[in-house]
Amino acid sequence: MAVANIQVSETPLVLYVLRRADDALILGHRLSEWCGHAPMLEEDMALSNIALDLIGQARELYSYAAKVEGKDNDEDKLAYLRDVRQYRNLLLVEQPNGDFAQTLVRQLFYSGFADLYWRAMMGSGDATLAAIAAKSEKESAYHLRHASEWIIRLGDGTEESHRRAQAAIDQLWAFTGEMFAVDDGERHLIDAGVAIDPASLRGRWFAALSDVVGEATLELPQNDWMQQGGRSGRHSEHLGHLLSELQSMQRTFPGLTW
């Protein structure tokens, strides 16, 4: 039985909140895939913990998006009943876990950005977003520290870990540019003091990242060609598989309470 996708009225604010919610959910989901399979029990704990923080952020953001939209949607409908073309997350967060280095490099790129972003968002004129940001910033600071420490260990560990960490950086670098892109609707919210201009964070993000990567004896790639599309629903092939798993229960048994 096919279950119809919900329709979302993507006003600039709804779309803006959904994008952040989708980032958090998809990355949280990816990290949750590690649970029970991590390189050591401490990392089963840590990656689950980070996943829980992100899923928690996603829930608050979805609930707020639903409230702003003012229709019949809620956190679960937004998460479980939109298809690939309706998802608005960054391409970076949907990339597969790969090996532990790829997971941690992805986290370093994202958390380094999220930490600055949420900190700036604490000053948003939108009280709900400012409150979500205050909580998320504390969490992101921990996520960033965890990822930074691991990248340093891996980069400056063994020959093999160095090679894997560098390969992960090279593989994922092209997905970092999308974090700083802004469209017209978002520009309007930035001007209104609701949203954060990510471009204003880029210098600090790059400087902090360079410090970590340098200490890890790794290098950031020179190429500056960046992939984009996630924000408007043009995703990699990976997202569809993630969603088919995430949404399988709601798609198989429509309209029930669980």
Place this chain on the structure above:
Amino acid sequence: MYTQALNTAESDDRALEDAAKAAQFQARIDAEERIEPNDWMPAAYRKTLTRQISQHAHSEIVGMLPEGNWITRAPTLRRKAALLAKVQDECGHGLYLYAAAETLGASREELVDAMLAGKAKYSSIFNYPTLTWADIGTIGWLVDGAAIMNQIPLCRCSYGPYARAMIRVCKEESFHQRQGYEIMLTLCRGSDEQKAMAQDALNRWWWPVLMMFGPPDAASQHSDTSTRWKIKRFSNDELRQKFVDATVPQAQYLGLSIPDPGMIQDADGHWRYSQIDWTEFKQVLAGNGPCNRDRMAARRKAHEDGAWVREAAAAYAAKRGQRQSAQAAE
């Protein structure tokens, strides 16, 4: 839980030890004193506890797999977060228990290696598959319920670190049990399809859960020493009966049928269950359960795939130590 079915006391080698110390040790046990890591203890006590605690730890870690199987498919975000947190708790229990075992002189690495080599056991229950979402509710309700039944007496175990670990673990297990029951309640109040899913899960898990308490007392040869040492305070059958008596009314409240048509309530109010198929239990313990091979393969894969990460962490720590000593020498 998860060890009762498996622990066997070591052969009694107290004769080799100082008889006076042994007598003093037993007197402390009889006086309900806690034995602490630095206290003298018989070698067989140490060995029995190391085995029991490490089996318990392995069970927590292997037990992450059947439930972890549903983290990415949980039906709502609330359920997804709760399940992930629950599986994370189990990992925490594993870590906590390995630490308790280490107080007896074993290292986590050697204990884990023994498990991965197939030389150490874990609870038979985790060798069954989780096929539907109702299995997640059923595991919380019944498997964690059975675990609590076994672990509450272990909070008074004579070995201090184990007893203290159990106090904390029991609190979390009891939360998990309520969470599992709440999943079942939601299913049973839902559509016919959901209720059928709940009944099917109960049908599949009921008998394996009863087996978690271990062989019947008549066939259990090794309980004497553990009982004398106050590691074990109730027999397998006593605990199993307590569990059944507590569970039957819960199933009735859900409107589910226990898959045991011969079950009757006796004059004392106890629910008498039918004969358990111990052949199945022995087969699962022997490695022939539906998921034994998958579980071991998953744990070995995680261990092997993670080797380079652990090596990197060790290499980095060594380098950092060298740099610090070099700086201190300047």
